Amino acid sequence: MPRAPFPELSSSVRLKYVKLGYQYLVNNFVAFLLIPVMIAVSLVLVRRGPDEIMALWHSLQLDLTQVLFSVFLFVFVAAVYFVSRPRPVYLVDYACFKPPTTCRVPFATFMEHAWLINWDEKSVQFQTRILERSGLGEETCLPPANHYIPPIPTMEASRAEAQLVIFSAIDDLLKKTGLRPKNIDILVVNCSLFSPTPSLSAMIINKYELRSNIRSFNLSGMGCSAGLISIDLARDLLQVHPSSNALVISTEIITPNLYTGNQRSMLLPNCLFRMGAAAILLSNRRRDARRAKYRLLHLVRTHKGADDRAYRCVYQEEDAEGHTGISLSKDLMVIAGKALKSNITTIGPLVLPMSEQLLFFLTLVGRKLINHKWKPYIPDFKMAFEHFCIHAGGRAVIDELQNNLQLTAEHVEASRMTLHRFGNTSSSSLWYELSYIESKGRMRRGHRVWQIGFGSGFKCNSAVWKCLRTVETLVDGPWTDCINRYPVDIPDVVKL
Amino acid sequence: MELLWMIATVLFLYSSLSFLWKAFDCRRNQNCYLLDYVCYKPSDDRKLSTELCSDVIKRNKRLSMPDYKFLLKVVVNSGISEETYGPRSIIEGREESPTLDDCDDEVDDCMYSTLDKLFHRTGISPGDVDVLVVNISMFAPAPSLTSTIVNRYKMREDVKTFNLSGMGCSASPIAIDLVNNVFETRKRTLAVVITSESIAPNWYCGTDKSMMLGNCLFRSGGCSFMLTNDPSLKHRAKMRLKCLVRAHSGANDDAYSCAMQKEDTDGRVGFHLSKSLPKVAVRAFTENLQTLAPKVLPVGELALYVIRGLRHRLRRSKETKAYAGKAVRVNFKSGVEHFCLHTGGAAVIDAVGSALGLNKYDVEPARMTLHRWGNTSASSLWYVLGYMEAKKRLRRKDRVLMLSFGAGFKCNSCLWEVLRDLEDGGAWEDCIQAYPPQSLVNPFMNKFGWVSEA
Numbered sequence: 001m002p003r004a005p006f007p008e009l010s011s012s013v014r015l016k017y018v019k020l021g022y023q024y025l026v027n028n029f030v031a032f033l034l035i036p037v038m039i040a041v042s043l044v045l046v047r048r049g050p051d052e053i054m055a056l057w058h059s060l061q062l063d064l065t066q067v068l069f070s071v072f073l074f075v076f077v078a079a080v081y082f083v084s085r086p087r088p089v090y091l092v093d094y095a096c097f098k099p100p101t102t103c104r105v106p107f108a109t110f111m112e113h114a115w116l117i118n119w120d121e122k123s124v125q126f127q128t129r130i131l132e133r134s135g136l137g138e139e140t141c142l143p144p145a146n147h148y149i150p151p152i153p154t155m156e157a158s159r160a161e162a163q164l165v166i167f168s169a170i171d172d173l174l175k176k177t178g179l180r181p182k183n184i185d186i187l188v189v190n191c192s193l194f195s196p197t198p199s200l201s202a203m204i205i206n207k208y209e210l211r212s213n214i215r216s217f218n219l220s221g222m223g224c225s226a227g228l229i230s231i232d233l234a235r236d237l238l239q240v241h242p243s244s245n246a247l248v249i250s251t252e253i254i255t256p257n258l259y260t261g262n263q264r265s266m267l268l269p270n271c272l273f274r275m276g277a278a279a280i281l282l283s284n285r286r287r288d289a290r291r292a293k294y295r296l297l298h299l300v301r302t303h304k305g306a307d308d309r310a311y312r313c314v315y316q317e318e319d320a321e322g323h324t325g326i327s328l329s330k331d332l333m334v335i336a337g338k339a340l341k342s343n344i345t346t347i348g349p350l351v352l353p354m355s356e357q358l359l360f361f362l363t364l365v366g367r368k369l370i371n372h373k374w375k376p377y378i379p380d381f382k383m384a385f386e387h388f389c390i391h392a393g394g395r396a397v398i399d400e401l402q403n404n405l406q407l408t409a410e411h412v413e414a415s416r417m418t419l420h421r422f423g424n425t426s427s428s429s430l431w432y433e434l435s436y437i438e439s440k441g442r443m444r445r446g447h448r449v450w451q452i453g454f455g456s457g458f459k460c461n462s463a464v465w466k467c468l469r470t471v472e473t474l475v476d477g478p479w480t481d482c483i484n485r486y487p488v489d490i491p492d493v494v495k496l
Numbered sequence: 497m498e499l500l501w502m503i504a505t506v507l508f509l510y511s512s513l514s515f516l517w518k519a520f521d522c523r524r525n526q527n528c529y530l531l532d533y534v535c536y537k538p539s540d541d542r543k544l545s546t547e548l549c550s551d552v553i554k555r556n557k558r559l560s561m562p563d564y565k566f567l568l569k570v571v572v573n574s575g576i577s578e579e580t581y582g583p584r585s586i587i588e589g590r591e592e593s594p595t596l597d598d599c600d601d602e603v604d605d606c607m608y609s610t611l612d613k614l615f616h617r618t619g620i621s622p623g624d625v626d627v628l629v630v631n632i633s634m635f636a637p638a639p640s641l642t643s644t645i646v647n648r649y650k651m652r653e654d655v656k657t658f659n660l661s662g663m664g665c666s667a668s669p670i671a672i673d674l675v676n677n678v679f680e681t682r683k684r685t686l687a688v689v690i691t692s693e694s695i696a697p698n699w700y701c702g703t704d705k706s707m708m709l710g711n712c713l714f715r716s717g718g719c720s721f722m723l724t725n726d727p728s729l730k731h732r733a734k735m736r737l738k739c740l741v742r743a744h745s746g747a748n749d750d751a752y753s754c755a756m757q758k759e760d761t762d763g764r765v766g767f768h769l770s771k772s773l774p775k776v777a778v779r780a781f782t783e784n785l786q787t788l789a790p791k792v793l794p795v796g797e798l799a800l801y802v803i804r805g806l807r808h809r810l811r812r813s814k815e816t817k818a819y820a821g822k823a824v825r826v827n828f829k830s831g832v833e834h835f836c837l838h839t840g841g842a843a844v845i846d847a848v849g850s851a852l853g854l855n856k857y858d859v860e861p862a863r864m865t866l867h868r869w870g871n872t873s874a875s876s877l878w879y880v881l882g883y884m885e886a887k888k889r890l891r892r893k894d895r896v897l898m899l900s901f902g903a904g905f906k907c908n909s910c911l912w913e914v915l916r917d918l919e920d921g922g923a924w925e926d927c928i929q930a931y932p933p934q935s936l937v938n939p940f941m942n943k944f945g946w947v948s949e950a
Contacts, residue, residue, distance in 0.1 A: 073508055080515045155759050195636040197757040197767070198746065199662030202904040205746035212744050212783055217674060220661035221640030233658065233674070240680045302653050305639070305646035316638040318596045326638060342653055457643040457657075 023355035023383070087242070087284040089235050090292035091465060092179075095172035096432050097165045097251075097277040098478040099141035099422075105274075106138040107131055107496055114270075116149050123262045130271040132494050135395035135416060139482075140274040140423035145255045158194050158255040159203070165251055165277035166200065167207060172476070173279040179245070181208040186237045186246035187216040188230040190427055192456075193316075194253035195220035204249065215241075223314065223455025224391055226250065227278070227427035228463050232299050238284040245285065251277035252426035259325030266325030272394055276425025276432065294449070294465040298350050302343040304458045310335045314456035326456075333400050339460035340404060340452070344379075347462055351384040351448075381405050385464070386447040388412065389433040391454050392419035401452070417486045422478070427453065432478060436486070439479040443471040526725070528676045529733035530912065531620075533721035534613045535875070535882050535923035536606045536692070542716065544582040544870075546571055549712070552586060558703050566705060570712040575842040575863065575936055579927070580715040580870035583696040591699040599635055599697045602716065606692050607645060610720035615649075618722055618732075620686065622649035627678050627687035631660040631667040631874060633903075634757065634767075635694030645690070664755070664902025665838060667691060667874040669910045672723070673740050679725040686726065692718030693873035698757075700766030707766030713841060717872025717879065735896065735912040739791045742908045743784040751776045755903040774847070780907035781851065784899075785826075788909050792897070793831040801826050828852045831895065832911065834884055835859070838900035839866040839876040848899065861887075864931050868924075874900070879923065883931070886924035890914050 025032065045053060110131065115124045143164070145157035166189075174181065187210065189201040196203075199218035204210070215237060222229055227250035234246040254275055259266045283292065304310040313329040329335075349357060356379040363377035381388075388411045390401050398419065402412045414433040418425075422432050430451045437443055447467040454460050479486075553559065553567050585591060585598040607630075615622060628651065630641045642657035656678065663670055668691050675687040695714055700707045724733070745751040754770040790798060828835075835858050837848050845866065849859040861883040869879050877898045884890050894914040901907050921928060 077507065077511050080511045083515075154763065155757065155765055192636075192638055192640075195634075195661040197633050197662045197664055198752060198755070198903040198905075199664075202662075202744070202746045202752060202906075205744055205904075206749065206752035209747040210744075212747065213742065213787070214744055215673065215677075215742065216744060217658075217660060217670070218662050219659055220636035221638050221659045222642075222657075223638060223640070229658070232656070236678050236681050240677045301656060303643070303646055303651070303655055303657060304653060305643045306650040306653070308647065311639060311643060311647040314639065316596070322595065324596060346654070456639040457646070458639075459643075 023353065026355040026358055027353045029354070087239055088289070089238050089296040090283050090285075090288050090468070091294040091296065092245070092281040092283050092288050092292045093173065093177045094278060094280040094293075094431055094434075095169050095176060096428065096435055096478045097169045097275070099275050103141035103144060103147070103275060104139055105142045105147075107494075110271075111496070113147075113149060117151070117260060118262070120262050123264075123267060126264055127267055127271050128496055130268060132496055133395065133492065134271060135398075135419050135490050136272070136274075136423050137420040137488070139421055143253075143255050143275050146258060151255075151258050153256045153258060155196060155256070158253050159196060161255045161275070162191070162194065162200055162203065162251070162253050163207075165253075165275060166204065166249055166279070169249070169251075169277045169279035170204070170208065170247070173247075173281055176476075177281055179281060181210055183245065184208075184210055184214060184247050185241065185244040186234060187214055187249075188219070188234050188246065189217070189249045189251075190219040190222060190226040190230045191251050191253055192221055192223055192226055192426065193257045194255070200249070223457055223459065224252075224393060224424075224426045224429075225453035225455030225457075225459045225461045227430055228299065228451065228453045228461035229301065229459075230427075231280070231282070231296070231463060232301060232461075234282050235296060235299060238282060241284075243285050245281060245283040245288070248280040248282060249277065250280070250427040250431070252428070257326075259323060261319045261321055261323030261325060263319040263325065263327065265327040265329065266319060266323075268328050268394075269326045272424040274423030274425055276422055276428045278428035278431035280431065289468070292468050293471060294467055296463065297448070297466050298347060298464040300343055300347045300350075300462050302339055302346065302460045304335065304339045304342065304460070307335075307458075310339070310458040313458055333396055335458050336397060336454050336460070337400060337404060339454065339458055340401065343452075343460040343462055347464070348379055351450075351464055352379050352381070353383055356380055356383060378404075378406060381450070382407065382411070384448065385450040386444075387414070387437050387442065387449045389430045389437075389449060389451040390415040391452060392416075392422075392424055392429040392433065393454055394424060395419065397454065413487050416490060417488070420488060420490055421482065421486070427455075435477050436479055436483075438471045439473060439477060439483040440486075441473045443467050445470045526680055527727070527730075528672070528679055528737040529724050529726075529730055529915075530735040530737070531722040531724055531729060531733050532614060532618050533719055533734075533878055533881070533922075534610045534617065535879050536610050536716075536718040537923045538581040538605070538716055542581045542584060542587060543578065544580050544587070544715065545578040548587065552591060555589065555591070556701055558701070560703075563703055563705070563708070567708055567712060570709060574713060575866050576713070576715070576870045577867045579868055581717070583716055585696045586699060592701045594696045594699070596637070599694060600637065602696045603632060603635060603641060603692065603694055604644070606716070606718035607641065607690050607720070608648065610718060611645065611649070611688070611690065614688070614720045614722055620722070622651050624686055625651055625655060625688050626682070626685045627675060628655055628657045629660065629671045629674055629687065629689045630658075631663060631671045631689070631691050632694050633662055633664055633667060633873065634698050636661040641690075664904055664906065665693075665840065665871075665873045665876070666900040666902030666904075666906045666908040668877055668900060669740055669742065669898065669908035670906075672737065672910055673742060673908075675723050676737060676740065679723075682725075684726040684728075685724065687723045688720065689723065690718065690720045691874045691878070693875070698765075698767065700764065702760045702762055702764035702766055704760040704766060704768070706768050706770060707760060709769050710767040713871045715870030715872055717869050717875050719875040719878035721878065730915070733915050734918055735914050738895070738911040738913050739788075740908075740910040741784055741788045741791070742906065743780055743787065744904060744906050745776065745780045745783060746904050746906075748776075748779075751780065751905040754905055757903075774843075776905050777844070777901050777907070778847075778851075780901065780905050781848065784907040784909055788911075789826055789828075792895075792911055793826065793828070797827060797830040825853050828897070829854070829858070832897040833894040834889060834896045835862070836877045836880040836884075836896060836898040837862040839869075839871050839880065840901060841871065842866065844901070860932055863936070867933070867936055868927065868931070874902070876900070882922040882924050883928070885918045886921045886928040887931075888917075888919055890918040892916050
């Protein structure tokens with residue numbers, strides 16, 4: 001994606017107002033068209049005179065049948081309209097797992113463990129350099145099994161971590177919403193790197209004694225963007241089943257996935273991935289509209305797997321010594337940029353105001369027909385959204401997107417601070433970021449949020465939510481005890 | 497005034513017509529058609545004979561003689577023939593330490609060979625696929641298997657992929673349920689589902705008996721099938737989905753832990769099958785049937801069942817000893833012609849068959865599938881269907897019931913209606929003439945029969 005913004009012209013103040021005026025004109029085009037019509041009608045009426053108007057009114061002989069018929073017609077048309085609309089999907093509430101302080105992994109602990117497990121000087125130095133530049137803070141957490149030397153990557157420990165993170169998040173959610181477990185109709189769980197049999201969805205059904213006719217699905221291996229894939233599936237199910245709710249769980253289980261080898265491309269995930277989980281309650285019941293926080297407007301999925309480089313850029317494999325790990329390729333950022341571009345191409349027309357779309361279209365036509373040297377116009381997404389939740393995959397991802405979408409530091413603050421406080425919690429990171437924005441008291445009714453997730457495959461998925469009620473500063477959430485310390489200034493390099 | 501009337505009438509007609517059209521259109525797109533399915537047939541060098549099984553078992557030096565005898569007894573009496581298939585890593589002696597490449601190769605071979613055939617037979621290009629679902633319970637690498645398929649077949653960017661995992665042997669109906677739900681939200685959609693199981697990374701090398709059964713019974717297999725809700729493809733479709741019922745008894749602790757992947761006391765991962773499995777299965781099965789029966793059976797049979805039930809209760813209250821323990825049976829054959837039962841094992845097939853009131857002819861496809869292919873987990877239903885089709889049993893308007901059980905504990909079922917006379921040999925083509933065989937007894941009974949005596 002080209003990095004240079006729209007030509008220097010926009011730096012001129014006068015032209016900035018022209019641009020504003022143009023945007024206002026195009027976006028309210030229909031209203032502007034109606035004005036002359038209304039003026040003409042009122043002129044005609046005024047010319048007629050008040051007596052003539054009264055005479056005209058009395059001459060309308062409306063008998064009962066006609067009135068009734070018109071009313072009936074109006075009601076019928078309104079009913080048809082309402083029935084044929086797709087069912088709205090409301091986000092009633094959500095809860096994020098707050099790791100206990102006993103699971104904290106400050107940099108010193110991480111490096112010491114890396115040294116004691118690996119005994120390889122070069123690997124430890126490499127991981128230290130990564131940590132220095134990672135944008136992570138000292139309060140990120142790893143599961144209890146990873147605190148052992150050597151770590152215990154057993155199935156039992158993995159299940160224990162799953163139970164800890166998932167059940168805590170669900171308990172919080174049940175408390176917040178007052179939902180009874182027996183009333184859950186749909187359950188979708190996504191966890192990429194841990195998939196036991198019976199599934200994590202069966203584990204949840206067992207713990208909370210959910211109904212036997214529940215529609216449960218367990219997605220696995222789908223990467224960091226799987227949270228939005230689960231929302232997509234839940235949305236489709238809610239379109240089909242009236243008056244239902246759906247519980248979506250997004251998590252990543254770290255315990256079985258610690259890489260114990262020395263290949264550099266595989267050491268990165270060790271440094272970045274941390275414990276986390278989110279539980280989200282969706283509903284299509286109209287009565288939930290009153291207490292719901294958000295409504296889902298759009299969800300767009302883009303899969304770049306057809307391109308070999310994109311497919312291989314996040315790849316689980318064995319190194320030369322047989323240790324399994326996830327290798328991240330060097331052109332990850334380029335691929336992420338391309339995936340985002342594809343996703344934007346689909347979501348742009350759905351969310352951008354007419355003014356931006358027209359400008360983009362005109363510039364495109366101009367480049368093709370008039371002069372191909374014109375710089376491509378990058379639509380201003382800040383006009384379509386008030387808040388952005390960019391997957392906290394790593395500092396480089398957030399930098400890249402900030403550049404590509406021309407966002408300010410405040411727009412990406414939620415992502416950077418989530419990366420600092422919680423690390424890369426994979427598919428649940430988007431929810432920690434949303435929680436940050438709410439805790440800062442920035443979420444108001446009518447605001448639109450854009451959640452963008454990237455993940456192995458290579459996929460780029462995005463969801464657009466609209467806030468339905470101003471969210472009061474959270475009483476209980478993962479940011480409760482530390483929100484006042486944020487935002488923090490994260491230096492480019494933290495010397496260790 | 498007339499103008500007003502005219503406008504009102506036009507508006508009314510337009511809205512009522514568009515409403516009716518929408519309702520009709522919805523109905524048209526609500527059907528889920530099975531266009532075709534292809535069952536996986538591995539190459540012959542992967543056949544697992546009883547002799548080979550015995551060698552593999554002997555390689556595990558931790559086993560004592562009683563363990564060895566127990567395992568061999570299971571294999572010999574399992575109803576599984578010499579023609580079933582296993583993964584290369586086990587045949588080549590790497591069962592205790594399979595590499596990631598071994599696991600990938602096993603799954604890739606199944607997926608690619610069945611998908612190549614499926615696209616070739618249907619004449620549909622991979623670029624036309626809108627929804628892709630893969631369900632393989634015990635292997636979920638990153639990137640997911642759905643991404644691997646998208647990469648291999650260069651599918652579109654907006655393809656909706658879902659990678660289901662951990663959902664056990666009954667995952668086929670779950671995948672169909674997912675696709676069916678997506679179908680109801682979109683028109684003219686094409687979906688491809690791949691269902692299989694991964695054996696290579698899940699070979700148990702310990703000494704816990706409850707975990708060794710899996711080693712004896714699970715075999716390599718898989719199936720790819722194509723579904724659509726496009727009415728214009730109806731004439732090419734084989735079957736239409738009529739209803740689908742899922743029952744999850746995971747709320748009960750026994751049910752949840754009766755089939756579970758976990759570590760044994762020595763820390764080795766295996767698939768534990770507990771002694772309470774039959775009881776749990778019966779409970780889940782009953783629950784499923786309670787919802788399924790009213791949807792599947794004709795009204796007459798349901799009425800008869802109610803009457804028989806009342807009579808039974810009246811008699812039981814008068815003569816407690818004579819009628820105690822005798823349950824009232826429902827005749828499922830009044831609503832279903834063919835039964836695809838999950839080939840969990842000979843005992844499972846017999847138990848389910850007897851509960852549904854089936855005779856030898858009805859359970860033959862399942863028994864023969866167990867014999868020829870072993871327990872291929874979620875894809876077993878499709879091999880059973882393949883047997884029925886190869887035997888030319890599936891005629892137009894016949895109804896086929898697929899019934900499976902899986903870890904969780906789940907019992908899922910779906911009812912299909914056959915749309916035209918089906919005659920493809922499929923994976924059974926080269927051997928269907930030899931079925932049913934004279935005897936299902938293991939040919940090595942002479943050599944290994946001593947295990948049953950001791």
